[in-house]
Amino acid sequence: MYSVNYHRASSVADAAKLLASEDAKALSGGMTLIPAMKTRLAAPSDLVDLGHIADLKGITVSGKTVTIGAATTHAEVANNAALKQAVPAVAHLASLIGDPHVRHKGTIGGSVANNDPAADYPAALLALGATIVTNKRSVAADEFFTGLFETALEDGEIITSVSITAPDRAGYEKFRNPASRYAIVGVFVAKGPNGVRVAVTGAGDEGVFRSSELESALGGSFTPEAAAGVKVSADNLMSDMHASAEYRASLITVMAKRAVTQANG
């Protein structure tokens, strides 16, 4: 790790001010940034720690509206009783992230801002039509995730929370990379008043995406059989030593089928 200046932000405004310096980076749980710094792949001049800002923490459930503070850890999401009641699939997804250490340090805001193409939360937020709230504005998930490690966030913009409207049913299944345990394919299915949305993470060569084939099949019949009948195209899917595009395409169908089974409980 190179030498770096550490700042503990006391408020979102304070953090925004500190982030104005040239090579400053926001630090949330640090589960991606710190390893990258240790291997000298990332070299920010300044780290602005968001982990001690009270406004960024906590989960509130009000009717069908769920708000999760950006600095809420995966473990808190996984174990929150109200959330488990309102959107159990999101709590389930959080319980599958990384290992206990990662789940107790890593945060939803950090994960969403990083937009790793194999991260879990982007699939949930996209399938649920979530809203990402920042210190400057609110952005719909459909507009937020723009590519590999790319988001709609502007320089100095800080995610403060994500907001979800609870669906009627939802489910998430993933197939893990055997080494890293990130998703090779993760599929989040959600059925709500506005229809069925299906988002796929781990597989797309431009990051998380919605599967129109699965959405139309499941829109007709929200059943595992309907999902199983969909042959997903391997075009525009990632291919690497762990999984070819064809393998990923097949896994998308299998994971969608299992996610629907889970959603239908």
Added chain:
Amino acid sequence: MGIEGVGARVARKEDKRFITGAGRYVDDMIVPGMKHAAFVRSPHAHAEIAGIDVKAAQAMPGVHGVLTGRELKADGIGNLICGWMIHSKDGTPMKMGAWSPLAVDRVRYVGDAVVIVVADTKGQARDAAEKVEISYKELPAVTDASKSMDAGAPQIHPEAENNLIFDWDIGNADETAAAFKNAAHVVKLDIVNNRLVPNAMEPRAALGHYDKAEDHYTCWTTSQNPHVARLVMSAFYNVAPENKLRVIAPDVGGGFGSKIYIYPEEIVCLWASKKTGVPVKWVADRTESFLTDAHGRDHHTHAEMAFDKDHNILGLKVETKANLGAYMSLFSSATPTYLYATLLSGQYNIPAIHANVKAIYTNTAPVDAYRGAGRPEATFVMERMMEIAARQFGLSPAELRRKNFVTQFPHQTPVIMCYDAGDYAASLDAAMLAADYAGFPQRKAQAAKAGKLRGIGMSCYIEACGIAPSAAVGSLGAGVGLWESAEVRVNAVGTIEVLTGSHSHGQGHETTFAQLVNERFGVPLDSVSIVHGDTDKVQMGMGTYGSRSGAVGMSAIVKALDKVEAKAKKIAAHLLEADEGDIVIENGTLKVAGTDKNVPWFQMALAAYTAHNLPGGMEPGLKETAFYDPSNFTFPAGCYICEVEVDPDTGMTEIVQFVAADDFGNIINPMIVEGQVHGGIAQGVGQALLEGAFYDASGQLLTASYMDYTMPRASDLPSFQLSTSNTPCPSNPLGIKGCGEAGAIGSPPAVINAITDALGHENLTMPATPQKVWAAARAAKH
């Protein structure tokens, strides 16, 4: 057996410090004035070094030295060597290319060390290392042993034409050809034994300290054999003569073979300490471990087995290409030859065997012995072959094996080894019973209802341990003898120190060796200390690898204990005014047999040191030394059965049961033996399902971190069912065969045999990742 003696399930004495974080590893060692090193390594798999500019690095803060291979050569430091001479079938010696501890003109793999930087802190050393400017002229690279000998492949060392190090034969080609002429059936197999990264929990480390006033060097290093390190560094690398070089291998956090070898870093740290005038410490980071620890396996093999009409084996032909990487590591030549092809008879009567092994350079990390070392590769060939043959013949895999088992001992194989004892049918029966083999078809049908493919596979392995008779290995090319030493010091109060040339890096010697002393003299375990790993304390030893510490190391202790016992009885007889022949040792007391006359052990010891009343002419003190040179290898063997369920939709394999029935000879501590088998199976399952080191065509290691290299996790493994049915080894005094590697040797073919049984076809390479199994399941369906 007492509660702490031989055969007792005693908790490990050393675990208190390991579990509480109080172990003392090389990185825990601090010497006044110590500085830190970083190595600048080649980013290219193959390149000429056009120039090195260290000026900017030298000007960085905290830097004490930036040193290159030219300076190292100018100081007369030698090249690294391979310590086992293999001759090709045409009689020519192996073609060993030069391996300079710091590359001078050319780099040959990604990770090749080029420059060392010494600075006040590790961070400063790394910062300065980034300022070293090396201009490379890139050359084409080759990483695949099956392509490295092709016409037009890059030439890696001028000494080895076509990258061929040796072309070695064993067995009898004519007799084997004749056997194949008479065959009713010939079964053929092409097989790759995947390359592995050892991944010891503790990365390699070295601390070199040159004391100018004394003109003396001390090297703390992560070594499985510190005495061999001292010998090699003084005799071949010209670091210092042995009397001026102390090598200490303190607690070492796992080796699996990878810490047998002498690497560039410890040599360079010692030399750099003298050059810079400060003690120099280097600790590998995990990336350096992936890139530069000696890798394991990487064999490409074609094999054919001939059977008569009744399915008796007539002969075996094997051709293997062994990838030795960019340089020949210390014992790299022995692994694919005498540790591999000598085990190609398996547990079977095979009248004629012929094997050819070509050892090949590639632009990859050096390859050397890794847990099992040659024997897993031989077992994988043999046990895949037997399973495939049984399937082709429509026979039960157990019955084809049983029909061909060696049952008479001693049994001379056509490939050097003479098996001295075993009962292969007993292990097979025990494993099949434990696995409820007979109930498998029902379980398969049940799994099919749930959409799962269930398969069962077995592996009947044999290995050679307890290496090795020194004269025998000498005649085969070994540069060292493979005996072991022991010194037993009885203190004046009767407590005991055992100094051993074996080295513990996870094996539990501090417990098992003490159990042996307890068994003999009744001294409590707490009163016995095991001393190892320091060339200033233990005079000489050959270290720990190849499951040799029990069979060879403890046999040396037995010899020393025999001498101590003889002298102790003389002293006791004198004190008790009895005949020494009548003295027996019971419960910590020396007694006159059949009487109540006795002298406690500690009183006898005190008498030896007060020397007030010793037999006439006897020297005071009680300390004895012994060297033990084994008369044969030992031959652990066993049967492993693996049962899997494959999810054809995802290709995920779940091991639903794993049975190991082993014959390890006599056992000192069953709990430690079980731990060895657990770890070995975990590594074998890792090789079969998860682990593989892969280079891209340009020679970059694709699996250089845990993001891409899959280590086995607890959730990948079932609870193992273990048993032993032991035949004592006749060649050593304790009847021990060894257990350290069996799990890693026996398990990979059992796992692959199970998956191929589930899939119904044989085309599956290790590691059998979900992607490969998914593709194989689809291919089987169509």
